[in-house]
Amino acid sequence: MPRRTPSAAELHRRAVATYVAAGGEESVQRVITAVQSLTKKLDQWYARQLADLDVTAGEWAVVTSLAKAAEALTPSQLADLTNVAPSSMTHRLDKLADRGLIERTPDAENRTRTYISLTHEGWELFSLAIRGSDVVETDVLQDLGDDERGELARLLEVVIARLDDIDA
Amino acid sequence: MPRRTPSAAELHRRAVATYVAAGGEESVQRVITAVQSLTKKLDQWYARQLADLDVTAGEWAVVTSLAKAAEALTPSQLADLTNVAPSSMTHRLDKLADRGLIERTPDAENRTRTYISLTHEGWELFSLAIRGSDVVETDVLQDLGDDERGELARLLEVVIARLDDIDA
DNA sequence: ACAGAAGATTTCGATATCGAAATATTAGCA
DNA sequence: TGCTAATATTTCGATATCGAAATCTTCTGT
Structure with missing residues (x-):
């Protein structure tokens, strides 16, 4: 047992x-x-x-990447940011475009390139989900005082600052 | 550009x-x-x-779960621990068993149940990979002093302690 | 003891992901 | 200019994952 x-x-x-x-x-x-x-x-x-919200983790990763970038990104960049093969991104973007969350815009200056951006609906979904998850996240940190939370953030940010220098 | x-x-x-x-x-x-x-x-x-080492992240998750449990686990437990559907675990275990990293042992007392355990080779792979990843991990924390590292661990452990109480 | 509910694993069909190859465009350079 | 290499995306076949159903066993209540 x-x-x-x-x-x-x-x-x-x-x-x-x-x-x-x-x-x-x-x-x-x-x-x-x-x-x-x-x-x-x-x-x-x-x-x-x-x-x-009928969104998979992979789709969500695309939405947040676009939201954080605050500018259009290419499929390759999105594949890189979300740790997925470029070929997989094609289908993901197809689905997201069908649902009206993102849109493809061909780059006029380089016709091999396509820019992906969030639609208004995409931004709404992002905002909605963030407000929801903030509730859980706040709960998780509940046992930490304000000063402790700040200290935790500070220490983690020291670590983050080092990430680029490693392995390079 | x-x-x-x-x-x-x-x-x-x-x-x-x-x-x-x-x-x-x-x-x-x-x-x-x-x-x-x-x-x-x-x-x-x-x-x-x-x-x-020719191991996927999913397979590695199985190996570490078994190593940490320090006892045999069932496929369902492993599926749960590694956030994957039970039906997916079947194939993963087939592959790991083929490679000799784990073995299936039918439970004598409940014939619907199968116990999965690491083989000697499985343990060796685990140990090898851990020693390798410890190098990178140590690098990541390099900019933190001993006291800061301890404090970071302490704060995170406060958070961890709360995880069970949420959402229940 | 027996019927039906609950549980564990596997099978099955559909979908998602991967790596390699295909396609199309641009960049570098002799 | 024209040829080759590099770059971006998509297509394609193979594999991995999913959710639902199938199979088999154990538990529960009468």
Whole structure:
């Protein structure tokens, strides 16, 4: 018989122990493991929320990429930003265009290139989903005081700043 | 012409601004956005590293789940842990079993159930990949002092502890 | 003991994704 | 100019994933 589901905190402890036993450094694994399990939980919630709007995680990734870019992007750029093969993007964009969330605009200056942009409906969907997910996200951070939340953000941003320099 | 690729830090700033403009709370978005872009980068590195070992991200998720559980799991549990449909797990396990990384053991007490466990080779692959990824992970956290790293871990663990209570 | 509900895994048809090749355009350069 | 290389997107065949249904086993209640 499978035993009772352990708490997230307990799973985290075990995961860190496992990684350390396999040769990882403890302080590193505590951070990385926590970041990953947090993302995993968030992804589950987003998936449910997006299902209500009849949008897949992959489609949502396209919408947010366009929203964040604040300018038109090419299919290749979107494929790159969303970690997917360029050939897969074609079909995704077809579906999104059919639903009226994005539109393709051929580049007049370079006819091999197509620009993708959010339609008004696309922006509305984005805004709607963000307001919904902000609720869950706020809940997740509830146990952190204002100062702690700021400190957490600061530390993460130090890490982010380093991302480009690695592996290059 | 597409302009120069912005830095991760710059992308982060913009993303937060976009989410705030769409109705998100700033201190929340700073944290959540940072966590997600960090995970995305890590996933890219893992994918490359795993490709060298001829393992997909999905297969790796199965291996780590088994390693962390430290006991045999059923296909359903694995599907749940790795966010995939139970029917998809069947084929994944077939492939992993063909490669000798896992093995299926029928449960003697309940013949509808099958237990999946890592083989010796499975453990070796796990250990090898962990030692490899620890290198990158350590690099990522390089700009944080020991105390800062500890504080980051602590804050994240506070958040983790709350995950179970949400949405239930 | 037995009928029906619940559970676990697999099979099946439809769809999504991948990598490689095809197509079309632009850029570099002799 | 004209030829080759590079770039952007799409098409194509193979594989992976999904949700629903099928199969088999165990549990529940009478």
